[in-house]
Amino acid sequence: MLSQERSMNLSSLNVHSIETMGAFDGPGIRYVLFLQGCPFKCQFCHNRDTWDTSINKIKTPEEVLADFNRYKSFYKHGGITVSGGEPLLQIDALIELFKLFKSHNIHTAIDTAGATFNPNNTEKMDELMRYTDLILLDIKHMDEGSHQTLVGASNKNVLAFARYLDALDKTVYIRHVLLPGITGTPTQLNALRNFLDTLHNVKQIDILPYHTKGISKWKTLGFEYALMDLREPTKEEIYEAHDILKTAYIYKK
Template identity: 50%
Template sequence: MVPHNEDSKDKLTPKQYMMISNDNESNQSEPKVFYQTGELERVDADTRARVHSTESFGSVDGPGIRFIVFLKGCAMRCRYCHNPDTWNPETDKLMTPDELLAQAVRYRSYWGKNGGITVSGGEALLQIDFLIDFFRKAKAQGIHTCLDTSAQPFRRTGSFFVKFQELMRYTDLLLFDIKHIDSAEHKKLTGYSNENILDCIRYLSEIKKPVWIRHVLVPTITDKEEYLYQLRDFIATLTNVERIEVLPYHTLGVYKWENLNMSYELKDIPEPTQESVEHAQKLLSGDL
């Protein structure tokens, strides 16, 4: 185990931080959710969510004005992550679906006909029991539901898949972040390969569940032409893609890495030019 000294000048790698985050789980009486392998080993019996934060007037995470819930816990260690403070699932902020829904509907008058609720992370699928209950109750009130995910926990087997199928009954839209189309490069970037992730997107296409595909353009890592063409060809096989969004890499979250005493390995990579973002957008959209 890597010792964690808040005053140390040595920065931690994402892998070391993951080890510390899991080691710091206390033996409190509260039920725990464990994330180190990216699989749900135990779920809160009353489906309380481990909440990082909420946003009352989100305008970029789904259609219209939305109430955004950011959940804690993520197994992936994306090298450009702008919210590494969501990785560790440990939190004192536990909320039931009813509590969160009551908070969300206070802003319903601002949503209009296109708005609603989006749940993001961290990786929201690590709290799938909560998601099922929360989205089910939201749909009972006629609220549009959106899930923002990278689908790292997805698999077409066992109890997870049964729960995922149930969750899709109450999910109107998924925002799907494809980190990298090449599996080996995906593992270098996030710590995990992408076969199960791409399979999740294929499954969503099979059941005709609407998705928005997102892709962060990181110079020298995800912006190579060969990878963009591979991603375009993959997207072309899908029948459920409503929108494709190329998001420019940025360093706005670097201070969070520093606050966590972690080394930000991409600090020397520049942000992409507007021209390169527009080029990637046209390519992935099939306009080139």
Template identity: 55%
Template sequence: MKDSNIGLKGNVHSIETFGAFDGPGIRYVVFFQGCALKCKFCHNRDTWATTENKLMTADEIIADYKKYKAFYKGGGITASGGEATFQLEFVTELFKKAKEQGIHTCLDTSAGTYRENRQEAFDELLKYTDLVLLDIKHIDNEEHKWLVGAPNTNILAFAKHLSDLKIPTRLRYVLLPTINSQDHYVLRLREFIDTLENMVGIDVLPYHKAGIKKWEAMGIPYELNHISEPSKDLVLHVENLLKTNYNYMKI
């Protein structure tokens, strides 16, 4: 691995210095440029491109984090995106340097870049990762292909690998009415996560339309205009299906 001091840089889309929804506590969230998935409901459509935005070294990010570290008691650094693992080597360097200074690290990922032939590189990152926020968009492979433009097989394989390594992981499920909200899909997802031994939480995230303006600003048609935001009752129903008698709820 290159040393960040001799040229390894991350392509950063933006940084949020007071993130409250991207891991425990108050977080310093780095949104990386580039994504392997093409989610029809993406609220960060402007992060897909791999063109250079703001290039930063790991040392520069750590130095910027330290400006606000008084706010991060119980928090730390979260790598998000786009897709953080699109820049796997750089995020590994960043997390390694963070752990050297006792900073909690959180990886927010959809795992679209995971492949078995890259497992060694992913394992190097996971050595320095305290928590994974894992998005599973859809449990059905064909529906997943339609929704995000890629299969879910590698994503589910990554979930199992995290379980084998006992890496603490929170499931994040964006709830899209009529797309992945049906009971038969939710119960299949529950059946899958019941096979995992590392889940420390489940977050059902209601689909929202706030990101549509980014698509419009970029002049790109948004396919899911007809999808409504889920009702509170639907969110509670899906939460019950996923959480009732789940292992981590018993701890």
């Protein structure tokens, strides 16, 4: 009964898992909270078990802070990153969580694909951004049709979210998964670079080479993996992506 009552509380978080020593999810060593549920259906997702929005583990912001404090000596130059799934699905709880963490002067970051952003209703997002130090924004694909195929949804609100963050001057790290022949083509990479050149708040660009480690998880869960024939990118393809996306890019200081 207690868990059911807490699941109805908008300030409680539906948690998938926790990583206590995250080194790739923002500056420093970080406490990474993975939330349950995602509206995107990425064909290459390595966290297929996070899509389901049913209740997994319910935690209050206070419980998350207490757990964070168990390891806080490691986080002097880090903080908390909330990932998923798609953390913005739980925006009410995320606001309460970050409000609590900022009251303790802890650096906050969100790892998101911007899947739930609505440019016509930003009231809750405006509030969340007041307590958010960094956005790790995963841009999947610049082409609308290809994004629809790859993710199962439009990219229009994702790009609108990037422009919204730019208008706020909110610090952003761009993340881009490099899929050979899909997101890793010169045409796609140049389109992404041209878009990034219109922004003024991007401090870092992270290129994430596709890997096949997630296939076994799909199989274990009983799902068919759509990209079985997709290979991992070569070193040359990774170097080319770095060259296109990063050469002469002036990061925000």
